[in-house]
Amino acid sequence: MNWNALLPELVLLIGTLIVFGLELVLKERYYKSLSLLAFITVVASAFSIFFVNYPTSTLFDGFSVSGFNLIAKFLLLAVTGLVILSSYDYFIKKDSVYSELSYLYLIALMGFMVMLSSENLAIIFVGIELASISMYILVGLFKREYLSKEGAFKYLVIGTTGTSMFALGSGLVYASKGDLLLGFRESTDPLFALGVLLLMSALALKVSAVPFHFWTPDAYEGAPTPTTSFLATVPKIAMYFLFVKLTVYMFSALPSWEFLIGVVAVASMFYGNFMAYVQKSVKRLLAYSSIAHAGYFTLALTVVDRLLISSLLFYVVVYALATLGAFTVLSILEKKEGWTHHFLDYKGIFREHPVLASLLALFLFALIGIPPMAIFVGKLGIFMGLVKNELFLYAILFVLASVISAGYYLKVIVYMFLHEKERDWGSTSVSAGESLALLVAGVFVLFLGIFPDTILALFLRFV
Amino acid sequence: MEKLLSLIIFLPLITAGVISLIRKEEVAKVASVVVSGIVFILSLVLFFNFDFSKPGFQFETKIDWIPALGISYHLGLDGMAISLIVMTALLFFAVFVWSWRVEDRPVLYTALFLMLETACLGVFSALDFFLFYIFWEGMLIPMYFIIGFWGHERKVYAANKFFLYTFFGSLFLLLGFASVIVYGYFATGEITFDYIEHLKMGYPLWLQLAVFLLFGIGFAVKIPMFPVHTWLPDAHVEAPTAGSVILAGVLLKMGTYGFVRYSLPLFPDASKYYIPLIFTLSVIAIIYAAMMAIAQTHIKRLIAYSSISHMGIVTLGTFALDKDALNGAVYMMIAHGLSSAALFFAAGFIYDRIHSYNMDDLGGLARYLPNFAIFFMISGLAGIGLPGLAGFIAEFLVLLGTFKAHPVWAVIAGTGMILGAAYFLYMYKRVMLEEDTIPDSRKERWAKLRDVEAHHVIPFVLILLVAFIMGLYPAPFVRLIDHTSKLVFGG
Numbered sequence: 040m041n042w043n044a045l046l047p048e049l050v051l052l053i054g055t056l057i058v059f060g061l062e063l064v065l066k067e068r069y070y071k072s073l074s075l076l077a078f079i080t081v082v083a084s085a086f087s088i089f090f091v092n093y094p095t096s097t098l099f100d101g102f103s104v105s106g107f108n109l110i111a112k113f114l115l116l117a118v119t120g121l122v123i124l125s126s127y128d129y130f131i132k133k134d135s136v137y138s139e140l141s142y143l144y145l146i147a148l149m150g151f152m153v154m155l156s157s158e159n160l161a162i163i164f165v166g167i168e169l170a171s172i173s174m175y176i177l178v179g180l181f182k183r184e185y186l187s188k189e190g191a192f193k194y195l196v197i198g199t200t201g202t203s204m205f206a207l208g209s210g211l212v213y214a215s216k217g218d219l220l221l222g223f224r225e226s227t228d229p230l231f232a233l234g235v236l237l238l239m240s241a242l243a244l245k246v247s248a249v250p251f252h253f254w255t256p257d258a259y260e261g262a263p264t265p266t267t268s269f270l271a272t273v274p275k276i277a278m279y280f281l282f283v284k285l286t287v288y289m290f291s292a293l294p295s296w297e298f299l300i301g302v303v304a305v306a307s308m309f310y311g312n313f314m315a316y317v318q319k320s321v322k323r324l325l326a327y328s329s330i331a332h333a334g335y336f337t338l339a340l341t342v343v344d345r346l347l348i349s350s351l352l353f354y355v356v357v358y359a360l361a362t363l364g365a366f367t368v369l370s371i372l373e374k375k376e377g378w379t380h381h382f383l384d385y386k387g388i389f390r391e392h393p394v395l396a397s398l399l400a401l402f403l404f405a406l407i408g409i410p411p412m413a414i415f416v417g418k419l420g421i422f423m424g425l426v427k428n429e430l431f432l433y434a435i436l437f438v439l440a441s442v443i444s445a446g447y448y449l450k451v452i453v454y455m456f457l458h459e460k461e462r463d464w465g466s467t468s469v470s471a472g473e474s475l476a477l478l479v480a481g482v483f484v485l486f487l488g489i490f491p492d493t494i495l496a497l498f499l500r501f502v
Numbered sequence: 503m504e505k506l507l508s509l510i511i512f513l514p515l516i517t518a519g520v521i522s523l524i525r526k527e528e529v530a531k532v533a534s535v536v537v538s539g540i541v542f543i544l545s546l547v548l549f550f551n552f553d554f555s556k557p558g559f560q561f562e563t564k565i566d567w568i569p570a571l572g573i574s575y576h577l578g579l580d581g582m583a584i585s586l587i588v589m590t591a592l593l594f595f596a597v598f599v600w601s602w603r604v605e606d607r608p609v610l611y612t613a614l615f616l617m618l619e620t621a622c623l624g625v626f627s628a629l630d631f632f633l634f635y636i637f638w639e640g641m642l643i644p645m646y647f648i649i650g651f652w653g654h655e656r657k658v659y660a661a662n663k664f665f666l667y668t669f670f671g672s673l674f675l676l677l678g679f680a681s682v683i684v685y686g687y688f689a690t691g692e693i694t695f696d697y698i699e700h701l702k703m704g705y706p707l708w709l710q711l712a713v714f715l716l717f718g719i720g721f722a723v724k725i726p727m728f729p730v731h732t733w734l735p736d737a738h739v740e741a742p743t744a745g746s747v748i749l750a751g752v753l754l755k756m757g758t759y760g761f762v763r764y765s766l767p768l769f770p771d772a773s774k775y776y777i778p779l780i781f782t783l784s785v786i787a788i789i790y791a792a793m794m795a796i797a798q799t800h801i802k803r804l805i806a807y808s809s810i811s812h813m814g815i816v817t818l819g820t821f822a823l824d825k826d827a828l829n830g831a832v833y834m835m836i837a838h839g840l841s842s843a844a845l846f847f848a849a850g851f852i853y854d855r856i857h858s859y860n861m862d863d864l865g866g867l868a869r870y871l872p873n874f875a876i877f878f879m880i881s882g883l884a885g886i887g888l889p890g891l892a893g894f895i896a897e898f899l900v901l902l903g904t905f906k907a908h909p910v911w912a913v914i915a916g917t918g919m920i921l922g923a924a925y926f927l928y929m930y931k932r933v934m935l936e937e938d939t940i941p942d943s944r945k946e947r948w949a950k951l952r953d954v955e956a957h958h959v960i961p962f963v964l965i966l967l968v969a970f971i972m973g974l975y976p977a978p979f980v981r982l983i984d985h986t987s988k989l990v991f992g993g
Contacts, residue, residue, distance in 0.1 A: 346570060393610075404643065410636040416568065419632075423571060423693060426684045438680075442673055449665070457650050457658040492568050499570055 041097035044104045046087045047112055048152055054080025055145040062138050073141040074127040074472075078120055080145060085116040100220070101159050106501040111155045111280040118272050118359055119148045121476040125367045126265030128470030132374045133263075137180055144269060147173035151277035158288075160209040160219040160238075163281065167205060167245070170277070171198050174270065178262040190261020197254040201244035208237030212289075221288035235293045238285065239300070246278045248333040249306040259326035264373050267322065268366030271329055272359040279336055279355045283348050283502075286340045297341045301433060304341065307334030308440035315447045322380045324447060325365060328406060331444060332358055338437055339421045342428045349498035350420025356494065357405075357413035357487050364480035365402040367473055368395050375464045385451060387460030395469075396455045398477055403448040405484045408441055413487035420495070503551060504563045507577055510544050510587070511623045513537060514594075518616035527608045534598040534612040538619065542591040549588050554581055554985045559629065559698075568632075572694035576630040581985030582762060582832045586626045586755060589839050592968065593751045594619045596961035597744045600847060603957065606652060614644040615744065622752045626759060631679045631695040639672055641753065645745070652742040660740035667723055667733040675720025675760075681713050682768070700768060707771050714772035717765050724757030725813045728787040738806035739859070743850025746802065750809050751843035755835045758816045762832065766820065766990050773821060780821040781911050787814030788918035795925040799861045801852065804929055805845045808885060811918055812838045818915055819900035825987045827903025830896050832983045833976070837884070837892035840969045844881035847961055848874070852933065855951050861929070866937035870948045875934050877954065877962040882926040884969045887919060892972035895980075 042049070058077050065073065088109055096103035123144055130136050147170045154166025175198060179191025211234030213219055215226070223231075244251035259267050290296045311331030318324040339351035372378055372388070372395070389396040405412035418441060425434040469477075487494060517537045521530040552560060559578030567575045579587065597615065604611055621644070624637030642665065650661035679695075686703055687693050694700070705713070723730045734754075738746050766773055788811050795807035812834065819831030851874060852867070853859055868875040880891075887893035897919055905912040954962070972979055 349570070409643070410639050415636075420571060422680060423683070423687075426680070427687060427693075438673075438677065445669065453658075453662065456647070457661065490567075492570070495568065495570055 044097045051084040058142045067136045070138040077141040081120040122269045124472035125476035158221045186261040190258040194258040205241035208234045223292040246333045256326040264370035304338035312443045320380045347424030354417025361402045361405040368399040385454040386458040411488040416491040514616040515620035518613040522613045530609045530612045538595040542595045545591040573632045581982040618644040629697040648745045653740040660736045664737045671723030678716030710769040710772035714769040721757040721760040735806040746846040747843045751839040784814040784818040792921035822904040824903035830899025834896035837896045841884035848878040861932040864933045865940040868934040886922040892969045895976045
């Protein structure tokens, strides 16, 4: 038994159990301290990654460690840590503390880490399921609010469909190949094709790509905003790392797989971008923007290419940071009485909160893809990668969709900065955790835009 | 020296960061003046160390940046770039001195202008497509907020129009860059964003013809050329004085700079092919904008149209494909940068004192503001190209060069310059002279007006002094700019 390979998971597990046990005794009053403990667990687990020897595997090859997996885990831990820090004050101010929150994030994270550590479809499934169930609870945490319940229910029904598709897909692949380990050779077996198709659909559902996107706007809107920022970042990073792995080792074994993914990608890009224009709520707008981004990301998976995959992962990471920052600003604003995230609420908030408004503007400009923010490099990398592989049509559609997206992000900025305030909202407070999360997200969005090579070179080495 | 260039570019940005952390009004104002002064002096140091007998780019820095995509941090200057950098540094210094009395959110104001300065200096020194594009876009956000925050009545409309037009233009530019890089990849098997590498490639004609248009649209919006010029009058009318000065003095030059730096040397055959198109648009701009200027009663709108007209002369000279004409065009960029800046300062001064830009509310001011009247007169004369001032040399060279190969175009363009004299003198008459038509109540009020103060005099004197030097002793400047022409045309 190679315990060293399991080190980050073990640390996380122990921490989760401690938080879980303490929560039973301590109840709501100590919510803040429990969150802090959860954060410390995440930091410890992230730190332990540096002591893992790789490449290696354990549990009869069901659990493997590689540079690629470790980077993914580290990024997941980092972003989750920021989410935990940015979330506690919101629930305290909203007067609806559920201290289960502190360990639910950790369990979901655990699920993703297990999912990324395995090359075995069955274990990947277990990881996805663990994460998904925790996230259903997270979305429905506001028991008294209709929207939260509706979002959670939708998410539950559609999400379960997704996991069952994954299970059935794995089963069919096993029936065809007699093996669950990744690394399939090209095959035209109809059973295998159907299995891969189901797996692809399941993943598309998890990353909210068209036509499996229906849960996204409602879950995003219904969930408490800090949970939305978890939902929009951590699962995305995890799923794309998995998507990359499955594409390379499995999907590419199916003839004309590129076409399937291409259709999904193009549909998501345009559907997400156009729908975002008609939204009245900034939170829903960001949900549709994430559908559009799912389109950009899956577009990068239409061909197996090192540059393309590295750019994709780079893009996902900086996208997660920018989204995390944007949702953190939203959750700070939401602490105000009666704040609904309607566009009109944002009128002239620059006058009142110059720093918050500027930060939100920074993150939105980043999402448009304006240099020197990091997403520009991600977009550029994907574009160059597509062109390199002579997928000119995709490249042009990608550029077109990015251009279309600029308008709705700008709309928010215009409302914040250039309109006069209509209503007095009263003040809001920024907690230490939130300011740290904002600072880290802001600095990295800029830093990675100016020095993208720090991460990009890492991906290029391990992909 | 190589490091000095990077220092010049990033010093304003660092200062912007520092003052937005300190958030003290006095600190912001003093720091902006001091730092922009230092940048100006350092740019002069570079200027005097520039060796114009040596061909090629100087003060080059090249550091690998994103090797996976062939992107490097590559800076370098030639004669045109160093001249524009000195001019930019001078104008920003002038703007900061002028803004000494700004009361509305001065910290944010100076921080945005300092960011803008970094972007402008960067555009003129970048030799890597990616780096260039970052600086090029980097100027968009500060300028958007400068117009949107400190502008006049319809500032939001003007800011949005400015943003959408220029953003739209830069997308074409981005597509253009992407196309040549893609071509470069398939031709050489390597992705590179380096300008020098691309100079050596020699694109085929079909690519030149297509990409020239993409680049052309990107640059034309910024210049702005007819028919994409409509954002400029609005932006100028609504922008605050300092914003107008930088917009007219520096930002418009980015477009023409782009033509000289990228379009001409990268697409020589396409440049030849598109001469009729460019000439038609330039001449329309020269004549039409000058006519529009005559019809205006709003002084800033008048100066804005005169800028469009002058930029027409620059594009005409650039694509005459003649060394003299190109020298004239670059000379014009600098001359116009100085004169339009001075004119917008003058318009801003009038607004500060009388709170109107409309000629109907003005008249006879020369009696009450005698010193200002002199500055205003010289600024205008510099703009219309009076001998002895920089604009004259520029116009002369452009017409001379264009006349050699395209005499008809040169003659038509020449008439635009006569119109130039007409609209400026007309404006001066309505604003500064014409005492009979103003009512007595106004005279009483104007008797109390204060004339120019120190923070007005310094910008005027600095800018007009340079305009005089460049007009009276052009030889060294022409030789400096000739350095670029040799680079473009070879030999």
